[in-house]
Amino acid sequence: MMNSTPNIGFISLGCPKNLVDSERILTELRSDGYNIIPSYEGADLVIVNTCGFIDSAVQESLESIGEALEANGKVIVTGCLGAKENQIREVHPKVLEITGPHSYEAVMKHVHKYVPKPEYNPYVSLVPKQGVKLTPKHYAYLKISEGCDHRCTFCIIPSMRGDLESRSIVQVLDEAKRLVDAGVKELLVVSQDTSAYSMDLKRKESGSKTVFWNGMPIKNDLMTLCEKLGTLGIWIRLHYVYPYPHVDDLIPLMSQGKILPYLDIPLQHASPKILKAMKRPGSVERVLERIKKWREICPELTLRSTFIVGFPGETEEDFQMLLDFLKEAQLDRVGCFKFSPVEGAPATEMADQVPEEIKEERFHRFMQLQQEISSARLQQKIGKTLAVIVDEIDEEGIIGRSMADAPEIDGVVYVDNLSEMAVKVGDVISVKIHQADEYDLWGTC
Numbered sequence: 351m352m353n354s355t356p357n358i359g360f361i362s363l364g365c366p367k368n369l370v371d372s373e374r375i376l377t378e379l380r381s382d383g384y385n386i387i388p389s390y391e392g393a394d395l396v397i398v399n400t401c402g403f404i405d406s407a408v409q410e411s412l413e414s415i416g417e418a419l420e421a422n423g424k425v426i427v428t429g430c431l432g433a434k435e436n437q438i439r440e441v442h443p444k445v446l447e448i449t450g451p452h453s454y455e456a457v458m459k460h461v462h463k464y465v466p467k468p469e470y471n472p473y474v475s476l477v478p479k480q481g482v483k484l485t486p487k488h489y490a491y492l493k494i495s496e497g498c499d500h501r502c503t504f505c506i507i508p509s510m511r512g513d514l515e516s517r518s519i520v521q522v523l524d525e526a527k528r529l530v531d532a533g534v535k536e537l538l539v540v541s542q543d544t545s546a547y548s549m550d551l552k553r554k555e556s557g558s559k560t561v562f563w564n565g566m567p568i569k570n571d572l573m574t575l576c577e578k579l580g581t582l583g584i585w586i587r588l589h590y591v592y593p594y595p596h597v598d599d600l601i602p603l604m605s606q607g608k609i610l611p612y613l614d615i616p617l618q619h620a621s622p623k624i625l626k627a628m629k630r631p632g633s634v635e636r637v638l639e640r641i642k643k644w645r646e647i648c649p650e651l652t653l654r655s656t657f658i659v660g661f662p663g664e665t666e667e668d669f670q671m672l673l674d675f676l677k678e679a680q681l682d683r684v685g686c687f688k689f690s691p692v693e694g695a696p697a698t699e700m701a702d703q704v705p706e707e708i709k710e711e712r713f714h715r716f717m718q719l720q721q722e723i724s725s726a727r728l729q730q731k732i733g734k735t736l737a738v739i740v741d742e743i744d745e746e747g748i749i750g751r752s753m754a755d756a757p758e759i760d761g762v763v764y765v766d767n768l769s770e771m772a773v774k775v776g777d778v779i780s781v782k783i784h785q786a787d788e789y790d791l792w793g794t795c
Contacts, residue, residue: 355385356465359393359422361414363401363429370493370540371429371451372399378458383468390421394465395446397457402431402506405690415442424464428457434693488739488776489536489757490529494522494575498542499550500592502618503629503696504658504689514543514550519570520563523578535776536585536739538756545592547572573599580608585739585778587756589614593637598644605648610753613644614654620675621668624661627700634675641679652754654683659716660709661689662700669712676719682727683760684720688713721788728761728786736793738763738781740773748773750781752791761789768794 358379362372375397379386390396396418400411411431418425419442426447427438433450447460497512498505526537541547548571560567568574573596579586586609591597593615604611619625620634645651657672676684688709691698731752738750741757748765755761765781773779773795785792 355383355468356394357387357392358384358461358465359387359390359396359418361396361398361418363399363407363411363414370491371454373491374454375399375428375457378454379461382458382461384461384465390418393422393424395424395426395461396422397426397428397461400427400429400431402429402434405692408437412438412441415445419444426457426460426464428453437693487533488741489538490534492522492526492529492537492539493517493541494539494544494547495541495550499546500543500631501629503627503700504661504692506692506694514546516546516548516551516570518551518561519548519568519575519578520561522575523563526579526582530582530584533776534584535778536587537579537582538587538589539579540589542590543592544588544590545572545594545597547575572596576600576603576609585610585753587612589756591615592631593617593640594631598640601644601647601651604651611648611650612652612654612753612756614756617655618658619661619668619672621664621671624664624668627663628658628661628697634671638675638678650753652682653679654685654756654760655681656685656687657716658687658689659712660704662697662704663702664689664704664712669715673716673719676716676723680723680727681720682724682754684724685759686713686716686720725786725788728788728791731783731791732786733783735780735782736763736791737778738765738793738795740775740777740779743773743775748779748795750779752781761791763791763793766792766794771795 360372360376362369376386387393398411398415398418400415401407402411408431411429415425415427415438423444425445427445428449428451430451431438432448432453435448438445438448446464449456449460495514495516497514499514529537551570561570562568563578568578576586576588580603588600588609591613597613600609603609617637618628618630622634641653659669659672689697689704736752738752740748740750741762742749748767750763750765751757751760752763755763763781763783765779767773771779779795781793781795783791783793
């Protein structure tokens, strides 16, 4: 008898938050008995989960939709670009259905409409407890909230994903426990604004509500969440942490080894004028003071940040302030973006737009300086023995990451297995570092 299980093609684009949405949709599809394939050919329907934040991401999303339509013809679009239905329909009028981000139920409803749900078969419809994952088996993203309450003038995320909506701490911890039980060795905590976790719940409930997890009363707040995640016996890494005052309370957890000594803080700029125009919180002097204090409490702390150059109104003086801040802060890992006009973002309509060639020149000056800083900071690790999580093993040796390296955005550690110890992906091993460049490390075990 021929297999009549319908095939669903799936394309996932964009950031880790979008990846988590993709994993949720894939889990629902698998639970309903659909077969998921990574191609257009042979699919009864194709789902494209889009990114819509900056021009290049929008372009990539529109191209992927076009490819899917050309190769297959039956396409459903979801994700951030889905919030701009008209923009998609102008280019691709033949798309069957369009939904915005985190619209799991709507996506499934459309799938059922065009490709009826297969008859349930318990032998082929088994879904792992942790759901379907798109990341390697040994690490996973843990999304703790959706949306954002900030109104940064360069960003349209709130119009796509709405205001802050935190998940219950019980829900988050249960998911974390399922992932650990499934063999995950590192959890990457993500949201649009991790520091704001549970603030919306507190507003609704007039204070921090006590809930029960594993029979114990706990508070629904970020500190408690990090403390409980820290008891799971794996690496816990925090991303998108805005520098609110209560972030100071997380640093002791890092020095105690409960969560990784790693902070990803989107600072965006250092000029007070530009920060004000961006509607970004935080005083530069205060940030520098706190960085100094954090490093005193936790000397092993790795600081990562992202910045925007060429924001409207940015003068050479403003840019110089940013370079001075970099020299002073000595951040370990830094990402830089040239300001990109985005439809719907207030900054796109601001006066004094910076010419493209100046953006480009400032971007290169910024990256050159940061490269020197990153390189010098990595040189300090030569001679040290670091804990390294194994990501890959090939004929050349082991490729892994230290506590200072998040997957896909930071550096890696190349390890020569001189001891010939038995190692598998996901293991955490001790590595003696003997070489470094601007991004990566080399060592032996």
